[in-house]
Amino acid sequence: MELLRLEQITRIFNTRLGLKQCVALKNIGLEVGQGEFVAIMGPSGSGKSTLLNIIASLDKPTSGDVYLQGKSFRAIKDRDLFAFRRDNLGFVFQDFNLLDTFSLRDNILLPLVLAKTPPAEMEARLEPVAEKLDITGLLHKFPCEVSGGERQRAAVGRAIITRPKLLLADEPTGALDSRASARLLKLFAALNGQGHTLLMVTHSALAASHAGRVLFIRDGMIHSQIYRGESPNRSFYERIVMNLSVLEEGGERVV
Amino acid sequence: MSKAISPDAGRLAARAKRGGSLYFRLALANVKRSREIYIPYFLAVMIMTAVYFLTLAMLFSPGLAHMPNGETTRAVFTMCIVLITLFCFFFMLYINAFLTKRRKREFGLYSVLGLSNAHVARVLGWETLLVIAAGVLCGMAAGLLLGRLLFMLLLTMMQAAAEGIRFIVPGVAFFGTVALFFIIFAAVYVMNSLRIRLTSAMDMLKGEKAGEPHARLLAPRAILGVALLAGAYSLAQILSEVTAALFFFPLAVAVIIATYLLFHAGSIMLLRVLRNNKRVYYRQENFVAISGMFHRMRQNARGLAGICVFCTMLVVTVACTSALYMGAESSARLNMPYDAQAVLETKEGRPADIEAVNTLMIPLAARHGVKLQPATTAPVVEVTAAPQPYGDADALFSDSFSERFTIWRDADTYFAQSANAILLDDRVYFNLTGDTEKCIAFAKALQTALRQNGHESAFVTTIFESRRENYALFGGLLFLGVFFAVLFLAMAVLMIYFKQITEGYEDRERFQIMQKVGMRDDEVMAAINRQILWVFLLPLAMTLCHALAVKNMLVSILGVFGMVNGDIALYCTLAACFVFAAVYLFVYKRTAKVYYRITKSARAV
Numbered sequence: 001m002e003l004l005r006l007e008q009i010t011r012i013f014n015t016r017l018g019l020k021q022c023v024a025l026k027n028i029g030l031e032v033g034q035g036e037f038v039a040i041m042g043p044s045g046s047g048k049s050t051l052l053n054i055i056a057s058l059d060k061p062t063s064g065d066v067y068l069q070g071k072s073f074r075a076i077k078d079r080d081l082f083a084f085r086r087d088n089l090g091f092v093f094q095d096f097n098l099l100d101t102f103s104l105r106d107n108i109l110l111p112l113v114l115a116k117t118p119p120a121e122m123e124a125r126l127e128p129v130a131e132k133l134d135i136t137g138l139l140h141k142f143p144c145e146v147s148g149g150e151r152q153r154a155a156v157g158r159a160i161i162t163r164p165k166l167l168l169a170d171e172p173t174g175a176l177d178s179r180a181s182a183r184l185l186k187l188f189a190a191l192n193g194q195g196h197t198l199l200m201v202t203h204s205a206l207a208a209s210h211a212g213r214v215l216f217i218r219d220g221m222i223h224s225q226i227y228r229g230e231s232p233n234r235s236f237y238e239r240i241v242m243n244l245s246v247l248e249e250g251g252e253r254v255v
Numbered sequence: 256m257s258k259a260i261s262p263d264a265g266r267l268a269a270r271a272k273r274g275g276s277l278y279f280r281l282a283l284a285n286v287k288r289s290r291e292i293y294i295p296y297f298l299a300v301m302i303m304t305a306v307y308f309l310t311l312a313m314l315f316s317p318g319l320a321h322m323p324n325g326e327t328t329r330a331v332f333t334m335c336i337v338l339i340t341l342f343c344f345f346f347m348l349y350i351n352a353f354l355t356k357r358r359k360r361e362f363g364l365y366s367v368l369g370l371s372n373a374h375v376a377r378v379l380g381w382e383t384l385l386v387i388a389a390g391v392l393c394g395m396a397a398g399l400l401l402g403r404l405l406f407m408l409l410l411t412m413m414q415a416a417a418e419g420i421r422f423i424v425p426g427v428a429f430f431g432t433v434a435l436f437f438i439i440f441a442a443v444y445v446m447n448s449l450r451i452r453l454t455s456a457m458d459m460l461k462g463e464k465a466g467e468p469h470a471r472l473l474a475p476r477a478i479l480g481v482a483l484l485a486g487a488y489s490l491a492q493i494l495s496e497v498t499a500a501l502f503f504f505p506l507a508v509a510v511i512i513a514t515y516l517l518f519h520a521g522s523i524m525l526l527r528v529l530r531n532n533k534r535v536y537y538r539q540e541n542f543v544a545i546s547g548m549f550h551r552m553r554q555n556a557r558g559l560a561g562i563c564v565f566c567t568m569l570v571v572t573v574a575c576t577s578a579l580y581m582g583a584e585s586s587a588r589l590n591m592p593y594d595a596q597a598v599l600e601t602k603e604g605r606p607a608d609i610e611a612v613n614t615l616m617i618p619l620a621a622r623h624g625v626k627l628q629p630a631t632t633a634p635v636v637e638v639t640a641a642p643q644p645y646g647d648a649d650a651l652f653s654d655s656f657s658e659r660f661t662i663w664r665d666a667d668t669y670f671a672q673s674a675n676a677i678l679l680d681d682r683v684y685f686n687l688t689g690d691t692e693k694c695i696a697f698a699k700a701l702q703t704a705l706r707q708n709g710h711e712s713a714f715v716t717t718i719f720e721s722r723r724e725n726y727a728l729f730g731g732l733l734f735l736g737v738f739f740a741v742l743f744l745a746m747a748v749l750m751i752y753f754k755q756i757t758e759g760y761e762d763r764e765r766f767q768i769m770q771k772v773g774m775r776d777d778e779v780m781a782a783i784n785r786q787i788l789w790v791f792l793l794p795l796a797m798t799l800c801h802a803l804a805v806k807n808m809l810v811s812i813l814g815v816f817g818m819v820n821g822d823i824a825l826y827c828t829l830a831a832c833f834v835f836a837a838v839y840l841f842v843y844k845r846t847a848k849v850y851y852r853i854t855k856s857a858r859a860v
């Protein structure tokens with residue numbers, strides 16, 4: 001079943017004084033099904049973050065539209081966009097973006113508080129999430145008192161506690177070491193197993209090999225995409241690496 | 256963070272390693288680029304300079320010695336100089352720490368670019384020198400202007416003529432101001448160099464983050480704060496005139512300590528209680544505000560207590576001096592129920608002859624151009640035969656609350672009345688209207704005339720003289736009051752201003768995150784409003800509370816100055832509170848704009 005659809009997304013940035021225009025995305029079309037785990041890869045400056053921000057409704061496309069469960073983003077009023085984002089989308093950022101004045105518990109509960117959820121239900125939701133992320137013992141701590149990996153897991157907790165339709169992550173392992181990264185990716189795979197739909201931007205082929213589909217972007221266009229199919233992580237990883245080298249060399253599409 | 260360093264600065268940095276004057280150019284470029292921090296810094300230096308310069312100029316001005324109560328005034332000014340010096344010193348260190356913290360990243364980048372820590376310290380040294388020098392120059396110019404203005408105000412208040420008196424700034428004021436700020440600059444330079452030398456590039460590139468306050472002994476400290484304040488307040492209610500002056504200083508210290516304890520331990524305790532109440536805490540409108548305040552109170556309790564103390568001093572000073580000034584008339588009336596009185600010499604208890612005095616007075620008055628008023632019109636006199644409360648038979652009891660004067664006399668007191676005067680034993684009381692100088696001259700002439708006419712030791716006094724003295728004294732005091740009010744206000748405004756800026760930068764990132772998580776723009780606004788409003792209302796509320804609590808004590812102390820009208824003191828305190836609250840809210844509104852501007856970039860997605 002289709003969850004997300006992008007139609008002819010183009011994003012043009014006006015650089016300083018509007019003298020020069022920078023086309024970050026060109027006619028991007030994409031469909032993501034319910035329960036998919038999609039990784040997005042591409043060289044620096046290829047437009048990955050721009051794409052993710054548009055899907056996240058943090059940015060608006062110059063032309064084209066995004067549909068979530070058939071609902072057009074353009075049809076949502078600016079005022080309602082925040083609530084829409086809160087209710088439907090979860091976010092994980094490269095630099096965690098936790099609030100340093102809140103404990104991990106309060107950071108995770110923040111979207112629920114904004115949605116005016118009753119305290120009893122908050123507790124009920126927090127418990128399984130913390131358990132899943134293995135941070136139950138750390139909830140009373142503040143972000144500066146825990147490790148980067150733990151911070152990122154808390155950020156994931158904040159992203160999934162609203163039970164979003166779509167979980168978006170921009171280089172979530174960018175600031176983590178390999179062990180913490182592996183742990184986070186396993187967590188993502190597990191979340192995907194439980195029915196979450198994930199969209200993750202990454203530079204790491206290893207990270208991408210946990211996904212079910214990898215999208216390669218270059219110069220603001222979808223260059224190619226590969227599906228895992230039935231292949232195990234290992235061989236999928238090799239295919240990704242191969243595809244990446246083709247992408248770097250500017251070669252032809254491999255599907 | 257937009258751009259940590261400009262490309263130009265990067266190029267200069269690379270060259271600065273070689274050429275010496277490049278440090279200066281790099282510093283100049285940095286000052287221009289970091290104006291969002293350096294403009295407030297400059298303003299702070301300017302205000303402090305102006306205040307310090309003015310106070311020094313006053314202290315060493317030749318006119319001070321000739322003022323009534325010149326010695327007391329000098330002592331008060333000396334105390335204030337000490338206070339301001341300390342304030343300037345520590346406040347500069349505070350804003351400097353704020354500045355270097357903001358630019359930590361940039362310094363880290365310089366190290367990466369290949370400037371050694373010593374070089375970075377030198378560049379920063381040039382920057383601070385530039386800004387401080389500019390601030391001191393402008394501050395002294397502002398001080399000169401303001402001084403002229405204040406001087407004119409002083410003359411008006413003292414109801415004195417301006418002939419022969421000029422506003423001269425002694426050279427020592429220039430010298431002292433420059434010396435102080437040079438010392439401050441040296442201290443800042445040493446601090447910065449040490450700080451930069453002691454931190455590695457790695458540390459600098461990392462930002463620091465907030466956490467849970469580790470304050471211990473919160474409950475005992477909060478209780479101590481409450482106890483101290485309660486004690487001070489209740490003591491202020493029961494002190495008499497003599498003890499009030501004696502206990503003033505210890506009481507002030509107790510109130511200051513209590514203020515700090517309450518702001519720090521007390522507010523953290525309260526917020527903790529609120530935070531532990533899930534129903535209250537996990538509500539959208541409280542969530543952000545409570546945690547924000549929690550974080551803020553830990554950081555800013557000292558700053559807020561400082562603002563509160565300065566504001567309380569301001570209100571008390573204005574209330575006292577304006578009460579004295581407003582009460583100048585009634586305190587002159589205190590010993591003078593009538594405009595003038597003549598004490599005559601009597602022979603063996605024989606009462607004086609009022610008609611004789613009367614016939615002397617009338618032509619004299621005509622010659623001096625003053626008018627004698629019928630003695631029985633205002634102030635109203637009641638002659639009673641009730642047992643008088645004082646030892647003297649002719650004691651006059653003035654009740655300044657109702658402007659009625661009662662003359663107590665018993666059967667032995669001789670009382671007589673003519674058209675223009677009344678007589679009690681050997682004293683003649685009468686009322687006068689006319690020009691002040693003419694009235695005083697008339698009194699002198701009358702005294703001479705009386706002495707020539709059989710009353711060799713006659714003595715005539717008028718209310719006009721005591722009025723003149725009172726206005727000189729209390730006008731001078733009111734001027735001092737206004738001066739110190741301006742001074743305390745400047746300090747409080749500076750502290751408030753810097754709080755807004757610091758917090759704006761800190762909160763900018765937080766609000767960005769909240770918006771990404773799905774907080775609406777107007778919700779963010781509401782959270783900001785609630786948070787800063789509370790933080791700023793707190794010192795205001797506490798200030799008003801302090802001022803009203805010590806009101807009784809102020810009345811007692813004012814009594815020492817001959818001020819007995821408690822009503823005037825009360826009204827002046829209330830008026831001072833009211834005016835202060837208005838000014839405070841105005842300052843808050845203005846400075847909150849700075850905060851909104853800084854966080855705006857976060858709010859506009």
Ligand SMILES: Nc1ncnc2c1ncn2[C@@H]1O[C@H](COP(=O)(O)OP(=O)(O)OP(=O)(O)O)[C@@H](O)[C@H]1O
Nearest residue numbers: 013014015022024043044045046047048049050051
């Ligand atoms: N706000 C902006 N204004 C102007 N140009 C922008 C803006 N944001 C992005 N761009 C440009 O759009 C292009 C795509 O940027 P984007 O951040 O999406 O790249 P990316 O694929 O995420 O790169 P990286 O892997 O380095 O994060 C870049 O050329 C960038 O310069």
Ligand SMILES: [Mg+2]
Nearest residue numbers: 048049050170
């Ligand atoms: Mg990116």
